[in-house]
Amino acid sequence: MTVAVIGGGKISEQHLGTLRGIGGVDIAGVCDLSPALARFTAERFAVPNWFTDYHKMLERTRVDVVHVLTPPATHDRIVRDCLDSGRHVIVEKPVALSNAGFRELWDYAASRDLRLIENHNYRFNGPIQQLERAITAGRIGTIEEVEVRMALNIRGGGRYADENLPHPSHQLPAGIIHEFITHLAYLFLHFMPGSSIDDIESIRAMWRNHDGGKLFKYDDLDVGVLAGSVHGRIRFSCSQWPDCFMVQVRGTDGVATAELFHPTCQVTTRRSVGQHLTPLVNSIAGARTMVRSGFGSIWQKIRNRGAYDGLSRFLELSYNALRTGGEPPVGYRQMDETSRLVDAMLALENRI
Amino acid sequence: MKLLVTGAGGFLGRYVVASAVQCGHEVCAMVRPASQYIPESWQGHPQVEVVRGDLRSSHGSAQLLEGVDAVIHLAASKTGDLYEQFGGTVIATENLLDAMCEAGIGRLVVTSSFSLYEYLKRWAWSTLDEASPTAAEPFVRDEYCQTKLVQEQMVLERVEAHDWRCVVLRPGAIYGRDNLWTARLGIQVNDRWWIRTGTFAPLPLTYVENCAKAIVLAAEYNGPKRILVLNVVDNETPSQRAYLNELRDRVTPRPRIVPIPWTVMRLLARLAWLTNRVCFKGTAKIPGLFVPSRLHSQCKPLQYTNRKIVSSLGWEPQYSWQEGIHRSLEKADAADLPVPEAVESTPKALSVEQQT
Numbered sequence: 001m002t003v004a005v006i007g008g009g010k011i012s013e014q015h016l017g018t019l020r021g022i023g024g025v026d027i028a029g030v031c032d033l034s035p036a037l038a039r040f041t042a043e044r045f046a047v048p049n050w051f052t053d054y055h056k057m058l059e060r061t062r063v064d065v066v067h068v069l070t071p072p073a074t075h076d077r078i079v080r081d082c083l084d085s086g087r088h089v090i091v092e093k094p095v096a097l098s099n100a101g102f103r104e105l106w107d108y109a110a111s112r113d114l115r116l117i118e119n120h121n122y123r124f125n126g127p128i129q130q131l132e133r134a135i136t137a138g139r140i141g142t143i144e145e146v147e148v149r150m151a152l153n154i155r156g157g158g159r160y161a162d163e164n165l166p167h168p169s170h171q172l173p174a175g176i177i178h179e180f181i182t183h184l185a186y187l188f189l190h191f192m193p194g195s196s197i198d199d200i201e202s203i204r205a206m207w208r209n210h211d212g213g214k215l216f217k218y219d220d221l222d223v224g225v226l227a228g229s230v231h232g233r234i235r236f237s238c239s240q241w242p243d244c245f246m247v248q249v250r251g252t253d254g255v256a257t258a259e260l261f262h263p264t265c266q267v268t269t270r271r272s273v274g275q276h277l278t279p280l281v282n283s284i285a286g287a288r289t290m291v292r293s294g295f296g297s298i299w300q301k302i303r304n305r306g307a308y309d310g311l312s313r314f315l316e317l318s319y320n321a322l323r324t325g326g327e328p329p330v331g332y333r334q335m336d337e338t339s340r341l342v343d344a345m346l347a348l349e350n351r352i
Numbered sequence: 353m354k355l356l357v358t359g360a361g362g363f364l365g366r367y368v369v370a371s372a373v374q375c376g377h378e379v380c381a382m383v384r385p386a387s388q389y390i391p392e393s394w395q396g397h398p399q400v401e402v403v404r405g406d407l408r409s410s411h412g413s414a415q416l417l418e419g420v421d422a423v424i425h426l427a428a429s430k431t432g433d434l435y436e437q438f439g440g441t442v443i444a445t446e447n448l449l450d451a452m453c454e455a456g457i458g459r460l461v462v463t464s465s466f467s468l469y470e471y472l473k474r475w476a477w478s479t480l481d482e483a484s485p486t487a488a489e490p491f492v493r494d495e496y497c498q499t500k501l502v503q504e505q506m507v508l509e510r511v512e513a514h515d516w517r518c519v520v521l522r523p524g525a526i527y528g529r530d531n532l533w534t535a536r537l538g539i540q541v542n543d544r545w546w547i548r549t550g551t552f553a554p555l556p557l558t559y560v561e562n563c564a565k566a567i568v569l570a571a572e573y574n575g576p577k578r579i580l581v582l583n584v585v586d587n588e589t590p591s592q593r594a595y596l597n598e599l600r601d602r603v604t605p606r607p608r609i610v611p612i613p614w615t616v617m618r619l620l621a622r623l624a625w626l627t628n629r630v631c632f633k634g635t636a637k638i639p640g641l642f643v644p645s646r647l648h649s650q651c652k653p654l655q656y657t658n659r660k661i662v663s664s665l666g667w668e669p670q671y672s673w674q675e676g677i678h679r680s681l682e683k684a685d686a687a688d689l690p691v692p693e694a695v696e697s698t699p700k701a702l703s704v705e706q707q708t
């Protein structure tokens with residue numbers, strides 16, 4: 001299949017690097033508003049053509065799929081143009097700024113018999129897949145509680161804290177948290193029993209700007225969810241240390257935790273050694289996991305694999321689906337429910 | 353001349369503003385919109401006008417150039433990942449060049465860097481000058497080298513296309529107040545322990561006041577050549593050991609220096625490179641000092657010359673390297689402008705905002 005990429009920023013580095021490793025995929029063009037960045041990206045990833053106008057790229061290159069990797073507020077227009085030109089679209093999260101926006105785009109793609117796939121890469125990271133296996137194998141019993149937590153010191157410096165040229169995501173409905181909220185939402189829904197937003201009975205969402213200032217709309221989010229007897233929590237914080245991206249699932253027989261920034265999956269469960277020795281065996285297993293995680297973290301750095309580890313699996317499955325006409329790894333239900341959950345959280349903006 | 357100095361609030365920029373004012377120029381000192389620190393001596397100074405803007409945004413940049421005769425472009429990003437540095441160095445330059453086209457300004461001085469030369473394929477102790485080739489494999493070099501290379505290439509292409517006059521200055525290691533350390537020395541583990549990576553390699557130093565003077569001379573250059581590319585390095589190039597010993601003697605508490613010879617560093621980097629090739633097919637990410645091309649760019653013993661800049665601009669570095677260190681540690685800062693004796697004209701408006 002032949003591919004083109006729109007957007008030459010940081011995320012395109014991940015997509016282009018991953019695409020080069022997927023068999024049967026040729027990258028025909030890259031596009032960015034900056035000629036320098038478009039050209040640099042093309043040279044760096046050995047892409048034969050670069051453009052500053054994606055309309056021209058769509059006209060002049062024969063591609064099957066377009067990756068839309070531009071800021072979220074531009075997705076609607078660009079995705080529609082790509083679909084109009086008859087190309088399947090793989091788009092960075094969030095596909096749209098609301099569920100209504102997503103549904104319109106989905107219908108637009110469906111009416112043209114084309115695929116629209118939102119990137120849910122973290123679902124395919126190693127620790128998340130291990131967590132899934134532990135739950136499916138019944139190691140923690142019946143799920144009682146799901147927590148997704150991200151702590152990122154984005155106020156401490158870097159592109160999101162830059163007051164000279166505020167990052168465009170500060171203008172999104174959830175401010176800068178909108179950059180991350182899709183990941184939190186789809187992982188949460190993935191592990192909630194039933195995995196459906198219709199099972200959720202109540203949500204409370206506290207959006208806060210604890211550190212103040214005009215740049216950040218919010219820097220902290222605490223969401224509580226109740227679905228039957230299952231409790232859920234989504235947390236985002238800019239002020240906690242260390243940085244983490246964690247999914248923790250508690251069940252009737254144990255607790256399993258996946259950490260994505262320092263890839264590890266730890267399971268504490270009932271052991272067959274009896275009540276008194278179970279804590280000891282769990283501690284030993286936990287210590288082994290921690291040591292493995294410590295070395296694994298260094299190993300990941302050496303191997304140049306970061307938190308985007310799941311992107312290659314996601315893209316492999318996506319391209320396989322596009323080739324065979326099969327079901328993509330992220331379908332209508334996941335995308336629809338994710339954006340509905342985000343909508344629900346935003347609708348409850350500080351109404352407690 | 354009326355000069356727009358981008359990056360005026362930075363380490364080098366403050367000295368360039370001071371040097372330009374001393375040479376009788378009017379200066380539009382461009383600082384970032386959220387910059388809290390504006391030197392006190394600029395405020396109300398008849399030759400200095402502070403303009404606020406961020407060149408990473410293209411909006412309103414041309415307005416900042418109104419009435420300007422020449423641009424001294426110093427703004428760049430040295431920190432952050434590749435994309436942050438690309439934004440601060442390349443995109444900013446791209447927007448500036450577009451704004452210059454729009455405003456019809458055809459005179460530019462831009463600071464590039466020594467970091468963009470090829471070091472790995474050079475012989476040790478050979479002389480590096482302006483004719484030396486630039487990085488052969490930029491994508492294995494660090495982000496700073498990659499972005500500076502793209503920036504310089506873009507500037508030269510644009511200058512050529514528009515018949516502008518341009519001086520590209522490639523300074524060596526600029527040192528001065530609060531910036532006495534350079535990566536060419538090694539690693540500052542903490543206040544007490546310094547690791548010196550090499551011993552006898554000459555340092556291509558340029559003291560910040562000397563460098564600032566070279567930049568102003570470049571802006572004034574009216575010679576026969578429309579485009580000049582010049583290395584900026586002072587007359588003396590002390591060895592790593594000499595410079596670090598001098599620095600150590602002036603610091604309290606006196607740090608301990610752990611020397612690692614160049615040969616050992618080179619062997620370690622070679623070993624790491626081989627391991628990467630054999631075990632990981634070259635995909636492993638290893639610390640910069642163990643990547644041969646990066647190590648060589650920082651520590652390889654080479655010789656340097658400033659013959660071309662001296663003959664082209666008539667530049668004469670005023671301060672020796674010892675004087676440079678001494679002046680950097682003095683209380684009085686040469687970047688502070690002297691208060692003019694008689695202010696006849698109305699002081700300039702202090703702040704002009706970039707339109708967004």
